[in-house]
Amino acid sequence: MIGNLAKMIFGTPNDRKIKATWPAVHRINALEPQFQALSDDQLIAKTRELQARAQKGEPLDNLLVEAFANCREGARRALGLRAFDTQLLGGIFLHEGNIAEMKTGEGKTLVATFPAYLNALAGKGVHVVTVNDYLAKRDAEWMSKVFTQLGLTTGVVYPFQPEPEKRQAYAADITYATNNELGFDYLRDNMKASLEEMVQRDHFYAIVDEVDSILVDEARTPLIISGPSQDRSDLYRTLDAFMPEIRPEHFKIDEKARSATLTEEGNEYFEQRLLQAGVLPENQRLYDPESTTIVHHLVQALRAHKLYHRDQQYIVRDGEVMLIDEFTGRMMKGRRLSDGLHQAIEAKENVEIQPENVTLASVTFQNYFRLYDKLAGMTGTAATEAEEFAEIYKLGVVEVPTNRPIQRVDEHDRVYRTADEKHAAVIEAIREAHGRGQPMLVGTTSIEKSEMLSRLLTDAGIPHNVLNARQHEAEAQIVADAGKPGAVTIATNMAGRGTDIQLGGNVEMKVMEALAADPEAHPDAVRARIEAEHAADKQAVLNAGGLFVLATERHESRRIDNQLRGRSGRQGDPGRSLFFLSLDDDLMRIFGSERLDKVLSTLGMKEGEAIIHPWVNKSLERAQAKVEGRNFDIRKQLLKFDDVMNDQRKAIFAQRREIMESGEVSEIAADMRHQVIDDLVDEFLPPRSYPEQWDVEGLKKAAIERLNLDLPIVEWAAEDGVDQAAMLERIEAASDEYMAKKAEQFGGDTMRQIEKQVLLQQIDSKWREHLVTLEHLRSVVGFRGYAQRDPLSEYKTESFQLFEGLLDSLRGEVTTNLTRIRPLSDEERAEMMRQYQDQLTAQQESMRPQHEEADGGAATAAAPGFDETDPATWGNPSRNDPCPCGSGLKFKHCHGSLV
Template sequence: MLGIAKKIFGTENDRTIKKLRPLVQKINDLEPKFEAMNDDALKGQTDVYKQRLADGESLDDLLPEAFATVREAAKRTLGQRHYDVQLIGGITLHRGQVAEMRTGEGKTLVSTLAAYLNALNGKGVHIVTVNDYLAKRDAEWMGQIYGFLGMTVDCINNYEAFGNQRKAAYNCDITYGTNNEFGFDYLRDNMKFSVEEMAQRGHVYTIIDEIDSILIDEARTPLIISGPTDDKSELYRTIDGIIPLIDEEGYDVDEKARTATFNEEGNEQIEDLLNERGLFEGESLYDVENVTVVHHINQALKAHKLYVRDKDYIVKNDEVVLIDEFTGRMMDGRRLSDGLHQAIEAKENVDIKPENVTMASVTLQNYFRLYDKLSGMTGTAETEAGEFAETYGLEVLVIPTNRPIQRIDDEDVIYRTEQEKFKAIVDDIEEKSAKGQPILVGTVSIEKSERLSEYLTQRDVPHRVLNARFHDQEASIVAQAGVPGAVTIATNMAGRGTDIQLGGNLEMRAHQEIPETATEDVRQEQEAKIKAEIAELKEKALKAGGLYVLGTERHESRRIDNQLRGRTGRQGDPGRSKFYLSTEDDLMRIFGGDRLKSMMSSMKFEEGEHLTNRFMSKAVERAQVRVEQRNFDIRKNLLKYDDVMNDQRRTIFEQRMEFMTDDDVSDVIEDFRHQLSEDLIATHIPKKAYAEQWDVEGLNVAIKEAILMDVPFDKWAQEEGIADEEMLTRLKKAGDDAFDQLSSGLDDSEMLRAQKQILLQVIDKNWREHLQQLDSLKSVIGMRAYGQRDPLNEYKSEAFTLFDNLLTSLREDVTKAMMNLLLNVQMQRQQRAQNEQQAATQQAAQNASRTLKNEAGQASPSAARRARSPMDMVGTATAAAGSSAPEASSSETSSKSDPKTASTGELTKKQLIGVSRNSLCPCGSGKKFKHCHGKL
């Protein structure tokens, strides 16, 4: 019934597209107007639109004219005109939705429409690509349109410096870059100490190319900025040597869930092996003393049993480099956490880099949800529409193709063994290549691509391999994959970003074949020659059937398979796709391949005979759906945990930004000091408690640690009728007096700067420690499920408690650091004053000695008696030193006041400041000042 209704009324997607047609027609109607403008008039439209925005019009009001302007600029700069379906794509992006557009429909050009329109408000547009090459290429390529219209454009990537150059890129109207770089810059900015040092200027609007690859495939791994810890290389190598010694019955591996765990038998073997190596403590493997070793053993098991070389990672230049399972690209600089990467390095016997401590982190989900408006485009989004809606609030709109699709998708063929499958694949490739049909072969791992390459080499079939090992040649290999008879083997074609054009790619060939030194005439002549050759080759490829896409097995994600298929049949070209499977493929094996293999054997399938069955293809698709759902559940669960941290992250980052932008944070410092006093009083002098129940001694110790001062709580506590409120009032006043005394005479601007620096540094230190605590909590919280408690709710509760502790630590640490700094500054000033005093004394003594010698023969005895002694001169020198001289030396303080009778408030104000670090402490303890009240 539903199918009949769709045929009559169309799908919701069809109805949405229909509603957009009048707007497209409105843009088309404006084309003659803009075609009639000269270049200067067309360029001037940008200023006109900006003024209209300032006068109150909205971006929606400007859309038709802005899109028509961009279309005309594209015609004049790139020689390309936006199709009507591309205009629909641009409208979709502007509305903050996901545009699903087939490969070859010109998504890169589509982005210019929405980017230009949204850049008119001057707040910046970020365009996200999957790698640095595409960011640079698109910024230069599409930048011709933006530049023509007076817009500034730049790109950020791994190789450019940070600082002013980075900031300048973000200050452009349109900024290209990868998802990782945008995310890491956000984290770096929130570790800076002034707004001027920050690169990004906000998160207003972003367009994400290959949005499914970035927001779904890569979203399982958070972005982390980390710092190294202690080197444990020997421990990793020792533990790595243990794993091969454990019997297969000692552990369980679940490939579906990607887990590997030791069982009871394995635990016993581990205990014996650890004992032999002196790494076992206590009575049980799971005693607290063995937690670290057990953790590393579990990671080593995963490294050996779950992570496969040339599939999950490669070894390059003595380093373990991870491979993106969805794109097949190397992920340089990306490392697995919790010691797992180190375990793989030990397994491969390469240099082991120290583990890292998290300094800042954010998931891609939570980073991109910072943007006021988020949009994206890809060739395959409909299968993940539910996740886009639930996680990001994004709707998916499937844009029709410019020309009808002529691609033929054959049913999957299934072989009994992988060996039989590969033989059939090689036969098919050899046959199609011989008749001049270009072939794109998709594999799911480097290992499979290199194995297939060996088979083709044995048959003398020319071919090229594209995988993580040949990452740098990616663009040129893909660009020429449409040449007649070309055979290209690619590991996961997701997000390659370069179209496979039948006959070859003009731009790529021109770049490779025409020298940079060639004159314009020579260049045009050569380009015309290449264009003619490509047209001839395209005709041959079309006659041979167009591009043939051959999949060597099904990926666990339908989107990756669809992206591979989508490489053929672009812009109405003919094409064909086919997948070869075997019961030994990973996906088939995990989801019932053994049963199918037994069935094929019982049905007496001969070697090389295959099964073609529509129901089997549907069964494979159902298996993919189950894997996708499981992966979605994993991402959703991870996001729930990260949302807890994200709320805290935003609170800290917003507070940090507020402190950075404030000129004066002295009120915050005072507030922290007062709150600390309240916390200490509440802890040691509870409300409604009797005086004899007060912990006066503990309060004294805590105050001395936090505010570096003695307060006469003993004396106050003995006063009749005194309560906790009065104690708090006196404590706050004593703290304020001590702060004022220590900060007296200091430069106000320097003081304000120091307060801000301390505030930010203490926040960063405590936030790093908090992240480590949350990581540790997350790793063990799952155990709460055994006690019939929801781990997520437990995590929320525990994380809230930890965050509350973080805020308490902030108040205490900021107060302590501030008082320490002031005490240090005052002691340095005191030391300088003492040095000046000693120098003046010596100079005065020398002057007096010379005076006495000069007057000795002339002065009468009475005159000699009236002459000042060296001691008198010391007094004069002290007076000359001015107010910077100490009020009293340490010895004078000791003789003038008895520490047992002097009030502790006076000790702090008068005696504490004027004491040399190496003098005896004025409290009478007999210790040096630096080891007593001057201890930092």
């Protein structure tokens, strides 16, 4: 009560934000006559002036009023659209790093141009993110006219785009792309070997369209780039060999969950067997973090033997394990079990083990979009997820007022006892609205239910369109026609984005269709005729009550329901929305439909009657809020786990970038080598130990293995006054001298390239192994909860230990590789050339019979100066020219196949 009274007096926080921002809009409006007087060249000159001021350090906030005024005039000239004041308001909130909640039909695509233009002045690039490739291309093509008018460049990124074109798109002032492609390009860039190959630049500012879909709905699934793993056949076979020894007291099976775990006795038994077999290194326990992968594959071997049986879950045919569909009994060719389970079954059946696919790189959308210095978003429905946006992304949600007051009537839900009664009522409501010429958008929660409703409408003789999200171009066309008099459009919740439902139909779409059907028709005459027809159709729809949104079920998220409802009543149009529910619906069934069914029976409701009351709406909203809260908790927990990996990912990616940016990495390599030497000295000559306790023989052997140096360590240790520090200094000096000589042998530039490539290769290799281990660790720590230990805390601790191990291993591998490389001797070069010559001859012999006739050439003398062992003497023939060796073959079929 008091809260409501305070809102009436002081306004809501949202109202206060709106009120504080209106003065900026008024200042932009005051500049409009001044900018209208500028020529096209002067608009571009204004952009250059603003760019110069921004790049000299003037805050973008200071440029906002002039930039928005310039952009509004550019849009008016390029598109014939003058932005409403509420669109300017939305643009300001986007620039400030908020989510602007704007109703359907308020022109969000145009709104994005204002903050995009302003932030592009800084010269660091702006990303406008859309939900699919069709909208990315459409919006880029449409809005590029505005940016071109203002002197800025626009790019669009799409899948399978050629690398040079993609690099150019990212280099543009404003780049349109989907969230998926941005994330994958980020991962791919951090697998490249040089800066020149990377396509993305700064993560400066992003505007996310349909922000609730991208940052909430799609954020549940990480982006993953995978590839074949290294060959682990020996590990699978070794672990499989232990399975016949296993006894009932060693394991527990849960057939319902299809899971297997080792008991305490099983752990002890297998730890000893693995140590004896050399699978576990000495001094390493089975449940140490470093053993995670071994434990994972041991459990998978156990599952393969105890839960998967030949001729039940799979068969072996032609040396291949093929899964059987448990429902149909058919073979599922090409399908494989994940996480090494299929490989465990292959080891059990003693067939060839195929490599499993492993994660090469991954990132969640939450962590990708938090890379940006500033983030903003647009949607028609964000208020219900405001807590999540604030907590995860530090984004505020501002509800921007509509340009015209909303006239849509939102009716109370109608609840029926059974699904059949509900469907009958839905068909009758559609028949009634269709009869009076009112267009309808009928919302369903799945494609299956939309097709079922389509069959009912077909039986009832009501013409309609079914809209799903399979083809975005078709979606745009169907939505454009959905506002025609009497149109009935069935849509799933995913459908209907990117194109507004305009009452009477979409004029632009009709004009394009008419011109495509009759290319010789005069465009102006066609437009005039269609606009006249459209005016009559629109008036008929207005008289019928505008667009009627009828939903056949409540979604578990209020946001999805609001998206559907928001399709009606755009730009002050009349409209109506109504939800039809039954006690058989998923949401009603889960949240106490039995009790409600008893109440309805007690009231003596007849078949076909509905209960309509505001209390029902409130009760459903509370149920939806509970589900939303539960889903948020799940996403938040997943993010906490991913944050642990994200810190490590950023450290690795930053190290890669530092190496690629550095012209000289020998200092990094030297630091790694010195750290390895420090660790060796600490291991074999422990601090605060006496010389007689030193393992000098072990240190000498380790120096040969790790540093490729045979040093007189035993003799040094025998000298008087030599302590650990002196020994460390001597080994480091010998190592530095050895590497300096190696650099002289190769030459400075060559050695720098070798060091850089070895560093990058080892970082990538170790990171890939680490990702696999973390995946296995994630599956293992979940069971720690049964022991009253927090899985997240365990994951943090052990993943940090694993990361430290990764860094130690990385230093060791880089050092060993760099100390062992050497230039080839003359004899080795000659041997390589002989092998090359033999390969060349064998290849020519194998190709000559099959290509001589096709090439149609006769053997001739070799070209002057031709030397088989030196490609530099071959000239520069094209692929289809005769080979200069005189064989008569085309170059591509002869020596050209070897270069």
